[in-house]
Amino acid sequence: MDLTYTAAEEEFRSELRSWLQSNIPDAWSAPGFWDALPDDESFGLRRDWERDKALAGFAGIQWPTEFGGRGGTPGMKAIYDVEMVLANAPRTVNPLGLTFLAPTVMAIGTEQQKRDIIGPMLRNEVIWCQGFSEPGAGSDLAALSTKGVRDGDDFVVNGQKVWTTNAVHGDKIFTMVRTTPGSEKHRGISMLLIDMHQPGVDARPLKQMSGASEFGEVFFDDARVAAADCLGAIDEGWRTAMLLLSFERGASGIGQYTEFRRQYDTVVDVARKLGRDADPVVRGKLAKVLTDLECLRYHAMHVQTQVEQGRDLGFEASMTKLIWSEPSQDLWEVFDLILGEDATLDEIDGVDLRPLHGQAMWSRSVTIWGGSSQVQRNVTAERVLGLPR
Known part of the structure; x- marks a missing residue:
């Protein structure tokens, strides 16, 4: 086990720490500052700050440079995680997209998906949320009942997702949908990438006991999504989901x-x-x-x-x-x-x-x-x- 960092990694720490000190207002670290802001105002402030951080080169630390990342080492990513905490930096507004979706798209996405998804996500131009859990499918995700029926080049989606982080602020959602009628368990499921601003998609906030509304529920009522907006192979969504969830590891x-x-x-x-x-x-x-x-x-x-x-x-x-x-x-x-x-x-x-x-x-x-x-x-x-x- 190596408990040290290289000279280049320590240089990165110094550079990042200096940028954070110059770009986080003192008021943001005051007790209760973020809690006192309305949800929309807090989200917008964090979204703008994180965009500026990405433009300054402090986002996608381990992402390849071809995707707009820094091409850094695991040590640099660990340093980034630590320094963000020590600086009381704002929480990311795009956690599920950055942690799960982006590396999955890099691994198995089409060239068009890579162009359309990764850069805008890194700059917070598009906020992604994750549609996995349902009222009848929580820990047992394979019990999901949201359906996508093929109609020409599209799927028509009907169903409900719940406990969706950032549902009311999401621009798009990567979600698990049963695309083969009559299929059961892990078979016949696809991971579809759906625009949340279209007709047939309704996101509603869920208020937590803390008073926050970080989660929401999403209703699909004849929402349409192109078959080309399936991540991975159609009906192979379970395999895609397992790859996606595997990225929650590392430092x-x-x-x-x-x-x-x-x-x-x-x-x-x-x-x-x-x-x-x-x-x-x-x-x-x-x-x-x-x-x-x-x-x-x-x-x-x-x-x-x-x-x-x-x-x-x-x-x-x-x-x-x-x-x-x-x-x-x-x-x-x-x-x-x-x-x-x-x-x-x-x-x-x-x-x-x-x-x-x-x-x-x-x-x-x-x-x-x-x-x-x-x-x-x-x-x-x-x-x-x-x-x-």
């Missing part, structure tokens, strides 16, 4: 460690300010979380080393999901324990808790989305450890 754990360690320090600071840091139960639970976070750090460096050596990690991504999601959730459970019966208050003894409550509520979801902990344990047992089913 992402390093940025997550940095973010969670900062959250940990914040929770410890709250415990001290409230005089609850001497409780042996609290101290024991905080110690366990810290130990788990340090395990995440070393696991992430191990994964990065393997990626740099050209190894295809495959199902080891399930291990990474477990190693970061469960300690994150444990941390915010300790936060609730520290607050006790005061957990519903916005402020205690002059300590503003509002920015932390949203993170605590969000943490309840992290062991569910992206594959639940139960699913990840099964995958790890069967595909990594070779245990029988």
